[in-house]
Amino acid sequence: MNAAATQAQLAQTAAPSHERGLLRFITAGSVDDGKSTLIGRLLFDSKGIFADQLDAISRAKHKRTVGDTVDLSLLTDGLEAEREQGITIDVAYRYFATPKRKFIIADTPGHEQYTRNMVTGASTADAVIILVDVSKVKLGEDGSVELLTQTKRHSTIAHLLQIQHVIVAVNKMDLVDYDQTVYDRIVGAYQQFAQQLGLQDVHAIPLSALAGDNVVEASARMPWYQGPTLITLLESLSVYEDAxxxxxxxxxxxxxxxxxxxxxxxxxxxxxxxxxxxxxxxxxxxxxxxxxxxxxxxxxxxxxxxxxxxxxxxxxxxxxxxxxxxxxxxxxAAQPSTILKTVNADVCWLSEEPLDLRRKYWLKHTTKQVAARVAKVDTLLDINTQERRPAETLKLNDIARISVNVQQPIAADAYQAIRATGAFILIDEVSHQTVAAGMIRID
Known part of the structure; x- marks a missing residue:
């Protein structure tokens, strides 16, 4: 994506002043792509942290930086296990504001094991920042580009959850000497995947969260990029409430x-x-x-x-x-909901226990909870190819189209029409754990 295209997209989606209220956004990507560091850099460079917080992370024993550089990822990695392992486990929420807008950030885990935590954070987000680590993307000599599976997984979830804006942050550009060719190849590959997926509003930014390039301040080391910085883009996105x-x-x-x-x-x-x-x-x-x-x-x-x-x-x-x-x-009365006894939906399976068609579940939809049983798994979605294939069960983090029979009818809408009445969760009848998050599809 060239600078002119980026600026044109920004102009099309720039929010009128009355729409520039609160923006909820999440960071998503694979392990060690720099999500926590990016948020720390946003907070640090926009003066969104207090002096005592900065002093505390400066003295933190779990230091993952070279020399005297402050480890900004510690601003969001609050759990001891997160700091010891250098990964994000739980969803960390942070609040900050600029003169133009208020923000709620959800730093979500990158490891596939914690995809369910990412789904939780994404369910209320207006925008998602998908980080792509340039050092992990496989660039073939024949011009091919192989994106990470987690990049595709999180993009798929963003599409299923109808998140309005997708920002592709090509991170760690310092590791490739800020090479525009590498950036263009990665963005081109992502745009192709996004088109296949059906994502509409996609923005791309080259940056280095560690060095601060194009996060809050424009980078002098990437003069070839003439688009907005990350904070400028976040301040301009429209969050008009369609509801x-x-x-x-x-x-x-x-x-x-x-x-x-x-x-x-x-x-x-x-x-x-x-x-x-x-x-x-x-x-x-x-x-x-x-x-x-x-x-x-x-x-x-x-x-x-x-x-x-x-x-x-x-x-x-x-x-x-x-x-x-x-x-x-x-x-x-003029536009009632649809009454359903069988619910067809796309679900993300959140339980470590696989789906058992013989088990009973509770379906929680708005304020109603009814007994339910999964009738069948229609198709399982292949994250890499976006193809659907037959399946008989679901395991942790699988995304599939299923049919659920409910004991009492529910009044629902298609998720793409009205999110609030098109979403539900499945709860295990015995353990009372949430096992799936679903988005209703009505043909």
């Missing part, structure tokens, strides 16, 4: 009644609006029962509202007396 434009979805968390000593028969339905907008007088449908309802009032701790939108926690009062309980869904 406001979607059909209304309100999973009921709690039915609120009066204390029994009052004459009025108050009945309110409490929860968080996951998508769309609602106003007094709106016609709704209660799912999965299909009963019709009319909004009488919308209440909060600050008083009554005429309308409310996605992200707000409210209590909705209806004109009708209906049988509604936790787990039911209030939806737009």
């Amino acid at each position: 406001h434009e979607e059909a209304f979805r309100f999973p009921v968390q709690l039915v609120a009644r009066h204390n029994g000593h009052e004459a009025n028969d108050f009945r309110g339905y409490m929860g968080r609006i996951e998508a769309g907008k609602v106003a007094r007088g709106d016609k709704l449908v209660v799912l999965p029962s299909g009963q019709s309802a009319t909004v009488k009032d919308i209440q909060t701790l600050d008083g009554s509202l005429e309308s409310a939108s996605a992200g707000q926690s409210v209590t909705i009062l209806l004109d009708e007396y209906l049988d509604i309980s936790r787990g039911d869904l209030l939806a737009s």
Whole structure:
């Protein structure tokens, strides 16, 4: 990707000022690609750490740098095991701000064993920085480029989770003397894979997290790159919340009644609006029962509202007396959800115990939890080739299309349409551990 293309992409996706609120992003890549060091460099160069934090990491015994250079990775590698082994195990969240925007960073593990931790961090992210270590990419003399499996795995997960923006950070450019040819070959190979995958908004940046090149300050050692620095790109990405434009979805968390000593028969339905907008007088449908309802009032701790939108926690009062309980869904009557007894979904298997089609699971969808059984594994996704092949079971970190039969119907949407009502988790009935994260597909 040349500088002109990068600047054109940046102009197309630059966020208007009213959209430049909080940006949630994650780092992803293989082991020792420099994810923690990159975040440490971002915090250090943007003045996002305190003096006592800098002093603490300067005196840390697990030092993985040469000479007097501060080991910035220690800012996120907080577990003792992480510092001893030099790897990230758990998801580490850090908060910082620039004059233009606030950020929440999730530093996710690179080892395949901890892919489930990466899925957790990615589930709420607006952007993902996929680090590519130039020293690990195999560059053939015939012009071929072989990307690491973890790069492909994390890119696939980013696509499945519908993360808006993908930033390819080609790291450790100092190890190849800032060679533009190496960078162009790697970016070209990734762009080809991204096109095959279906990723849309992809940006590429050459950098050195250790030396600070193109992280916050532009690098004088790469004059051939005329695009934005990483922090400039992060400040400009759009995070407009599409959920406001979607059909209304309100999973009921709690039915609120009066204390029994009052004459009025108050009945309110409490929860968080996951998508769309609602106003007094709106016609709704209660799912999965299909009963019709009319909004009488919308209440909060600050008083009554005429309308409310996605992200707000409210209590909705209806004109009708209906049988509604936790787990039911209030939806737009004009655009209701689909009622499913069999759920077809893409899942990432998160358990060290393989899938057993004979076992029972709990399916947790919004505020509803129902008994479920995996009917079959339709296809298993090959991370390298993106081809799907038949399979009978799933093991840790496998990504597959499966069919799940549920004991009670659920009201759901396709994940690509409405993320909140298109996602679910599977819970083992015996151990109560989360074994899979799923994204519903409705043909």
